[in-house]
Amino acid sequence: MNASRGKSACFALLSAFLLSGCNAVKLGVMNHAGPIAASQWRLYSIVAVVLIFVAGPVLLLTPLIAWHYRLSNKHNAFRPNWGFSWTLEGFIWIPPTAIVIGLAFLVWSYTHALDPYRPLVSAQAPLEVQAVGLDWKWLFIEPDQRFAAVNLLVIPVNRPVHISLTSGTVMQSLLIPQLSGQIYAMAGMTTHLNLAASRPGVYRGENTQFNGAGFQNEKFNVVALPPADYDRWVEQARASGHPLDAAAYPALFRQSSPPQPIVFSSIPQDLFQRILVQSTEPRS
């Protein structure tokens, strides 16, 4: 009785363990939520099929041949001085070369199609976002809406988003696995990332480039809202948050990760440009 209860408890625990393990892949590109990530997943699937033909022969032939030609198997041909065959050379060199040439076309076209700098094709004008990597948080500025938030990026569904990135500190890299790939953010330089969300939801984002003791805390959520909800959210943010004024500004550059996202109801003029210039000035 006790033993069987123990066993079923063990089983329950194990299955919970396995289930939570499967949840891990849902956080990645397999569970894509935007056109860029969807294309990346499609490309991955194509490549995965090709790769079966690359690895398959090696994975089959290595154990088969090694076992078949083992010393104790005396029924085999033994040709110790055989070491070359033009036919085999053809089999060894030509198919891999052909596969790489084939993949080269795929790489060329997809690298251009999924260039993070390429604007998404859409009837709507892209939402402009400026992202600043700081120690150990992200500042997201929406200049047209004239507000900003720390560790929170709210975007409307189905509208392209164009993110300009820089860093107010060391190099960082912005990754939102369910929406798109990553791009570096570097002080004094601007990089670009185009993406969109195709369904409402909350998506995990992070910095993947180690930047010090608070690196692991540098995570944020991307919230994709239906357009009407997004507009409402912007109104609310601009009405209820604190302004990013001279008192709040220096705190951004202190090494810290806020436990909760912070929303700023208003921002100074040309905030992004100001940080861009500031980070290349001599440090006193």
Added chain:
Amino acid sequence: MTEGVWPAVLGRFVWHSLPFVRAWENPTASEIIGAGAASIVIFGAVLVVALITRLGKWRSLWSEWLTSLDHKKIGIMYIVLAFVMLTRALIEAVLMRMQQAAAVGSPGFLAPNHFAQLFSTHGSIMIFFMAMPFLVGLINYVMPLQIGSRDVAFPLLNSISLWLTGGAAGLMMVSLVIGEFSTGGWSGYPPYTELAFSPGVGPDYWIWAVTLGSVGSTLTGINFAVTIYKMRCDGMHLMRMPLFVWTALCTSILMIFAMPPLTVATALLALDRYLGFHFFTNDLGGNMMNYANLFWLFGHPEVYILILPAFGVYSEVVATFSSKELYGYTSLVLATAAIALLSFTVWVHHFFTMGQNANINAAFGIATMAIGVPTGVKIYDWIWTMFRGEVRFSVPMLYSLAFMMTFVLGGLTGIILAIPPLDYLVHNTLFLVAHFHNMLIPGLLYAMLAGYHYWFPKAFGFRLDEKWGRISFGCWVAGFYLAFMPLYVLGAAGMARRTQEVFEPAFRPWLYVAGAGALVLFCALAFLFVQLWVSIRDRDANRVFAGDPWDGRGLEWSISAPPPEYNYAALPRVHGRDPFYEAKRKGNPYPPPASYDDIELPKNSKTGPVIGVVGAATAFGLVWHMWWLAVIGVLAIGATVIARSFARDVRRIIPAAEIERTERRWLRAEAEITPIPRAVETTPANRGLAEVSG
């Protein structure tokens, strides 16, 4: 008064620099582990010194090993260094895996800075002070024997390279006891490692350890390349060289061209940190991407520096243990050269995410995939070498088979990473970590262990224990799969590398499996040491003095085990690709020389140890801003080099009579040994003489 004197003497050293003081003031698990590691280093050093003193071995250690210019002894010392450093870096890996497994939604037991030091030292050590010394040691030991030479071209330079590497490794160990190490990873990317963001001693330890090591490796590359070009015996044409020598040659050329960019990168970073330059700073026109380019201009060829000798080992092992000629020798040579050349054309794939245009990314992505072709060719060449052979599943062969099956998986994920749009997703994640461990553990480490098992009987005259070898092998393979396959999943789910704390409960099961894998890998290393101990204990039962325990094919098996210090009583003359194999079939494998002549060998020299120790002391002075020490060190190195240039009496003669005695003793012993068939080669019946068949 004291304020003026002590800072000048001690530089920036304060009591707080000692991990013991830090642990006393702040007794957290993290600090106590740090102090524990420091005490292990001190305790280990004291133990070694006490043991040598008690055994009265200082004099023989100094005159027979530390000052020796014999390529065989230098090779062995490199490999001992590699094992010591492997032990430390593997323990660090286990600690990191335990931390991540424990830190799902909790801070775990290692503080973020401590964790960052661990991944920085783990990477730096595994590349510069484990992999490099291991392969350089193996080449040092084997290559001159394989080309029928008595030494490398520049024996003194060889000793200096060893000691520079050893001094740098010593600096890594000192950083555990005094101060702290860099938190900037093995690649040390600025601006994080610049003064503005990392003012402490950590990045300086990294800079000087890597600089000493990279200078040593450049010199080694020159030494090996000249040796292979100039010191081959009669008849050893380039296209008759064993494949291991070919890979050694390509690796040496890569070292000559790829190490200097690293030395330049660390030197420029040092100028930034020490003299206020602005090469890679955020401000005043610095640009960190210049560092990234320089670093990977070294870093990508570096991975082929590591993997090519591994391919060489596999070529030797697969042919020997299949009792068969290597399939497609010419293809293998061409593939090796192609890989060496292509390795300089792909460095940008380490930063596809920099924001360059799609043409550049696509071009570098395609170049990267192109390397897959010659690599694939090599794998097939080894498969067809086994074809129509007689395969024996000895330990080196098991490593080779595990390598072929596992390396191909790393190749697949390599192709995924080579495609820029897919790299954007998994760059900087655990997927990348899994990929390069998938290349380096089955690729490099298995090869080094295969080579260690394969050539150990040659170097020490007895075989390694087979049973413990198999157990250890099983752990290296099972541990690898357990530790790194979960990381692919975690990386695909977006888990960033170098993460001290994890906030996703879904990652927990995978981190547990990876943690278990790390423990299995640790057991694998422990069993390797058990094997060494058991083998030394049972050495008399497993002696192979005759020198040919595996029915070998190359020249290195045609002499006694261990070989005499002069290698060959008379320099050999070869007529084909597998000279010793052919000689055995012709019935005259051990021809006594027509006459015995005096042999001239280089005398021992203190120059290497002095330069290594003083180099490390200079680096230590620079790290701690003890300028007096740095100045004295630089002057001392200059003085040593000048003093050495006045030494005239640098050669010693081994008289013909002594050589004759040694050779006759070996040939007499050989005549009494029964040749054995391959089926019993792993039993004590194997005395190092092969029964000739086929």
